Amino acid sequence: MCGIVGLFLKDPSLGPDLGRHLTDMLVTMSDRGPDSAGIAVYRGGDDGRVKITVQAADPDAAFAGLDAALSTETGHPVQATRTDTHLILSVPADGSDALRAAIRARPDLRLMSRGDAIEIYKEVGQPRSVADRFDLPRLAGTHGIGHTRMATESAVTTLGAHPFSTGADQCLVHNGSLSNHNDLRRRLARQGVEVETENDTEVAAAYLTHRMNEGASLGEALEAGIRDLDGFYTFVVGTKTGFGVLRDPIACKPAVLAETDQYVAFGSEYRALVSLPGIEAARVWEPEPATVYFWEH
Incomplete structure (x- = not known):
């Protein structure tokens, strides 16, 4: 229905x-x-950064130190804002592809959305x-x-x-x-x-x-x-x-x-x-x- x-x-x-x-x-x-x-x-969506929303079944484990780890992996400063089982990861636009690839390499993360303005x-x-x-x-x-x-x-x-x-x-x-x-x-x-x-x-x-x-x-x-x-x-x-x-x-x-x-x-x-x-x-x-x-x- x-x-x-x-x-x-x-x-x-x-x-x-x-x-x-x-x-x-x-x-x-x-x-x-x-x-x-x-x-x-x-x-x-007007600040030159891309937001990627991710979800985790065990967010305490998956999100611990994730922004720092992803910043190192991608070579771009990644900011993180958590709400319950979801995390908004923000990165300069030129680092968005690298961030998506790093997220997909982590089986404990599920990508919900990406873009300049969207959050899911x-x-x-x-x-x-x-x-x-x-x-x-x-x-x-x-x-x-x-x-x-x-x-x-x-x-x-x-x-x-x-x-x-x-x-x-x-x-x-x-x-x-x-x-x-x-x-x-x-x-x-x-x-x-x-x-x-x-x-x-x-x-x-x-x-x-x-x-x-x-x-x-x-x-x-x-x-x-x-x-x-x-x-x-x-x-x-x-x-x-x-x-x-x-x-x-x-x-x-x-x-x-x-x-x-x-x-x-x-x-x-x-x-x-x-x-x-x-x-x-x-x-x-x-x-x-x-x-x-x-x-x-």
Whole structure:
């Protein structure tokens, strides 16, 4: 079933409250997905540094002295900020490739996201529990997306939780099921695209990233997905500067958009949006099937 939320701020004055609003929206969708939950938030990104989010099953052991060790290994100064099982590693942009390679060489670390602005926090557990563990209401930013999962096609694990990020400052959450994800996974593998989990959502994320790496805009990649991705789904996607929504041609999964002068918000159900400021005056509508909606700063 799953629940999806998203909030794209037009008004910068709402930035300090992004995490609080997203948390309220996420927790409201708890009964649509009690297995695991996650959030991607976009903030900063103008300081010439790249952020890489990692997770560890045993963070006390994995994170101890990690910033110093990675600084030595990469030859670049690595800064670290820990929140529960996640660690944000920050490095000057010219050291990002070396840092990614060093992380991948460590089997106790799992890469959650990378980019100038994106941070992803996700774990197994009820949405309220996940929000409390990461203190999600404290997160300021420009936009973000979240997901509450009811696992259907793969195990309940941290890596199986949403959002999925397969490219720099890109992420995706998904409600529904892709019927051709295994075939698409094989096609992507032949083109050198690696998918780490069994989750069909990661395949969709990798597909969009691959399209964009070939030169497509996000809108063009989503349009191509209408043709290539078979199944029933609602996607909400994030980039460094943008926020997009796409439903399949049948549009059998629930979806609601709301827009005011201050923000654009998405929820699997309208009740996820009712606590937002000014929602009573928002333009509220159900997104059309096979139609790409996209907003950008």
